[in-house]
Amino acid sequence: MSVNAKVAGLLYEIGEILTIKGDRFRSRAYSMAAQRVTSLTEDISDIMERGELQEIPGIGQSIASTVTEYLETGESSILQELRESLPKGVPEMIELEGIGPKLAMRLHKELGIVSIETLEVAAKQQRIRDLKGFGEKSEKNILKAIEEYRSRTDRFLLGEVLPIISGILSYMRDSKSVRVVEVAGSARRRKETVGDLDVLVSSIDPETVSDYFITMPPVERILAHGPTKSTVVLENKLQVDLRVIPPESYGAALQYFTGSKEHNVKLRTIGVRAGFKLNEYGLFDRETDELIAAEKEEEIYKALGMDWMPPELRENTGEIEDAIKGTLPNLVELKDLKGDLHVHSDWSDGRASIEDMVQKAISMDLEYLTITDHTKTLGIANGLDEIRLREQIAKVRILDEEYPEIKVLTGTECDILGDGTLDLSDEVLREVDWVIASIHSGFRQDSDTITQRLIDAIHNEYVDTIGHPTGRLIQRRQGYNIDLDSILEAAANQDVMMEINCYPDRLDLSDVNSRRAKEYGVMVSLGSDAHIPKEMEFLPLGLSVARRGWLEAKDVANTYDVNELMKIKN
Ligand SMILES: [Zn+2]
Ligand SMILES: [Zn+2]
Numbered sequence: 001m002s003v004n005a006k007v008a009g010l011l012y013e014i015g016e017i018l019t020i021k022g023d024r025f026r027s028r029a030y031s032m033a034a035q036r037v038t039s040l041t042e043d044i045s046d047i048m049e050r051g052e053l054q055e056i057p058g059i060g061q062s063i064a065s066t067v068t069e070y071l072e073t074g075e076s077s078i079l080q081e082l083r084e085s086l087p088k089g090v091p092e093m094i095e096l097e098g099i100g101p102k103l104a105m106r107l108h109k110e111l112g113i114v115s116i117e118t119l120e121v122a123a124k125q126q127r128i129r130d131l132k133g134f135g136e137k138s139e140k141n142i143l144k145a146i147e148e149y150r151s152r153t154d155r156f157l158l159g160e161v162l163p164i165i166s167g168i169l170s171y172m173r174d175s176k177s178v179r180v181v182e183v184a185g186s187a188r189r190r191k192e193t194v195g196d197l198d199v200l201v202s203s204i205d206p207e208t209v210s211d212y213f214i215t216m217p218p219v220e221r222i223l224a225h226g227p228t229k230s231t232v233v234l235e236n237k238l239q240v241d242l243r244v245i246p247p248e249s250y251g252a253a254l255q256y257f258t259g260s261k262e263h264n265v266k267l268r269t270i271g272v273r274a275g276f277k278l279n280e281y282g283l284f285d286r287e288t289d290e291l292i293a294a295e296k297e298e299e300i301y302k303a304l305g306m307d308w309m310p311p312e313l314r315e316n317t318g319e320i321e322d323a324i325k326g327t328l329p330n331l332v333e334l335k336d337l338k339g340d341l342h343v344h345s346d347w348s349d350g351r352a353s354i355e356d357m358v359q360k361a362i363s364m365d366l367e368y369l370t371i372t373d374h375t376k377t378l379g380i381a382n383g384l385d386e387i388r389l390r391e392q393i394a395k396v397r398i399l400d401e402e403y404p405e406i407k408v409l410t411g412t413e414c415d416i417l418g419d420g421t422l423d424l425s426d427e428v429l430r431e432v433d434w435v436i437a438s439i440h441s442g443f444r445q446d447s448d449t450i451t452q453r454l455i456d457a458i459h460n461e462y463v464d465t466i467g468h469p470t471g472r473l474i475q476r477r478q479g480y481n482i483d484l485d486s487i488l489e490a491a492a493n494q495d496v497m498m499e500i501n502c503y504p505d506r507l508d509l510s511d512v513n514s515r516r517a518k519e520y521g522v523m524v525s526l527g528s529d530a531h532i533p534k535e536m537e538f539l540p541l542g543l544s545v546a547r548r549g550w551l552e553a554k555d556v557a558n559t560y561d562v563n564e565l566m567k568i569k570n
Contacts, residue, residue, distance in 0.1 A: 003071070004044050008037040009221065010070055010079060011063070017082040020090065020101035032058045045071050074214045074225040089114040096145040106131070120146050155193035156238055157474060159504025159541050162187075164238065168199060168216065175212045177205040179247055184257035188311045190544035192474055192507050196239035198257050206244035213242045249281050251296040256280035262316035270320070271304055278304075312547040331547045336559040339368035340536055342413065342436055342467065342499065342527020347392055348373035349381035350531045354392075354408075358399060360533035362406050368562045370411035370434040371396055372527070375423040377415045378440055384412070386428045393431060407562045409433040413467055418442045420456030422463075429462035433566065436499065436527070438467030439480065447481040454482060455490045464569045465497035465525040465557070468508040476505065484513060488520040495570050497557055498522050500549075502542030503529045514549025523568070524549075525557040 015030035036058045037044055047053055048071055053064040070076045083091065092115065093104035107113040110131055111122050122128055123139045123146075165183050172181040180202040187194045203209045206227045214222050214230055223231040223239075230242045245253040256264065256279065264278075271278040277286045282294030283303055293299035298308040306323035310331055313319040322328045343357050344350030350357070354371055361369040373392065374383035384392060393410045400408040411434035415423035422429065422437060429435055437457040445453070457463055469487065470479030491498060498517045501508045509517060509524070517524055526542040528535055546556055553559040560568060 002043070004037055004040055006221070007044050007067055007070060008034045010076055011037060011066075014066070014076070014079055014082060016094070016101055017079075017086060020086065020105055021082070029058070029060070029063065033063050074211070074222045087114075089116075089118065092116050093119060096142070096149055098141055098145055116146055116149065155195050155475070156236075157504045158187070158190060158192050158194060158507075158544065159538065160236075161194045161197070161238065162541070164218075164234070164236075165197065167218070168197070168240070171216055172199065172201060172209075172213070175209060177203050177208040177212070179203055180250060182254060184254055185259060188258050189260065189314055190312050190548060192510065192545070196241065199240060199242045200250070200254055200257060201242065201244050202247045202250040203244050204246065209244045210242060247295065249294040251298070251300060252278075252282040252294040253280050255297045255300055258311050258314065260315050263314040263320070266316045266320050267304065274304065276304070310547065312544065313550065315548075329550050329552050332543065332551050332553045332556050332559060334540055334543055336553045336556070337366075337526065337539060337543065338561055339366050339370070339407075339558050339565070340528050340530070340539055341370050341411075341434060341465070341525045341558060342372050342501065343369065343530045343536060344373050344413075345371055347371075347388070348378070348383055352532050354396065354399060356533050357530070357536070358403055358406060358408055360530075360536050362403065364536060364539075366406060368407040368409055368565075370409040372411040372413040372434065372436050374440075375412060375414045377417060377423045383415070383423070386424060389424065389428055390431070409562070411435065413438050414463075415440055416453055416457045418445070418453070420453040422457060422460055426460070426462060429460070434569070435462050435464045436467040437463045437465075439471060443471055443477075443480050445480070447483060450480045451483045451486055454487050458487070458490045458494050458496045461570065463496055465499050465527075466491070467499050467527070468501040468503075468506050468529075469498050470508050470510075470513065472506070472508055472510070474505045474507060479508070484516065485520075488517055488522050491517075491522045492520045496522075497525045497569070499525050499527050500542040500545050501527055501529050502538040502540075502545075503535075504538060504541060507541060507545050509545070509549070511545050511548035514546055514551060518549065518551055518555050523557055524551060524555060 011030050011034035015027045015034060018027035018030060036056055048068055053059055053067060054061065066076055066078055087108045090104045090108050093099050093107060094101055107119065111127060113119045113122060119142065123142045126139060128134050128139045128142065129136050165187060169181055172178050178201050182200050183197050184200050185198040187197055201209050210225065210227055210230045214225055214232055218234045219232045220235045221233040223233060228244050231239065233239050243253065268278050275286050276292065277284045283292045283300050284290065285292060293303045301308045306320065307326055307328055309319050309323050309328055319328065340361060345354045345357055346352060358369060374381040376383045376385040389412060396408050396410045410432040412424065412432055413436045416437050416439050417423055454466060470482060472479035498509055500514055514524055524546060526539060528538040530536040557565060
């Protein structure tokens, strides 16, 4: 976002709040100035440096000094004052479609609305229609606007956030004042969705670091800017907090801000029992206040009598007990993954040739790749029937010879039909190296029917794994109504695997369900479900799920080399 757009945004917001406060004259001045800034053809900061701000029509002395303050400090004291002066709930209400400043103030004054939540209650209790000028329709519109607002403020998918994180980390590492930088919070724990980012920097020069941080390219708005804590909103509306920590207490801050809350509560309780006090500044002796550990996370965990544990485990689901006993799992790592077990090509609904997919796999240093296109019942996906699949098998075998650096395996993502039978005959299924069986229709069947459908597929002797086993789409669709325990039990008996589909909005099995699979002794297979080469980079997302599910290398099919894989599969 350009500096002009940022300044215009600031002036508009000041103008809006002044409207609410009834200061029409100044409000108008600020909105006019904002319009002028938007239409400038050169950077407003250059104009400021020449001392010519007031030569821009509509910018007088006081607006010029607001702009100067903002350009020099990234902050605006007048905006901050104005924001603080608004009644509770009003700034949020203005964010709703169809609610302007005036309306928001009336709702606040006449109905005592202090938040989106109380507004929702008032609309549902039909209290808004009694206000002069409102009716039943306005209540409906408000409820619709709230729903729309909430979907806007949904959490971000881990897959959307990881590339942003690596951008932020490499940007911050370019500053000489940054010693160490990490993103803490749920992103560090690799939760499937992330609310906002907590960037923790270790530095002895906090001011330089935070000035550098707020000028990061994708920053759209600066919400707070101070030496040790700053907050910005990126162009995609993701909020990012920066905390600058002195090196000697960095580990304590990292531990504290990584969470989870439940993990930290448990840790503090254990600390208290042992005579310690644990907070974001360090681990202290409770009586003498003497500092025990703070610089490194490992030292804190060690002083508390337990092993350090990977952030993905920190959910208070048994990891602390295991860390005390020294029995934490040795989690599967990215370098353990040798292949991708689910990709599509332009033979069905993929948008790249098999060669393109193979070359991408080679560039990712994979040892093997299975080509798993859809089957005939999925007409919209141009699914393969027996004849085309046999043609594809021949093609893949030739390609495999052409690329000695990788093993290209034949495969299919075979539809599980409504009655639990498979979309291809056993004769052709036995000819391919890798069979994924997936449900792509009839999601709404009752629990018994759809559970039995999956169990029937598991009983087919050629099925190796069940694709995206629960069918959920994160924040969009609940999974099928299945009895997962019965399915896992059947899978364990039949030696059939369960997939962790790595597509960002699937991550299916989830972390919790992956752990259940392990408890049943069911092996997991990772598949990117890539439809273009770049999507094969989703594999690490599935890996995060596996790690959050406590899986070790031996629990994940992709960690075996191709010969071992062909032996352990069904
Ligand atoms: Zn599928
Ligand atoms: Zn697929």
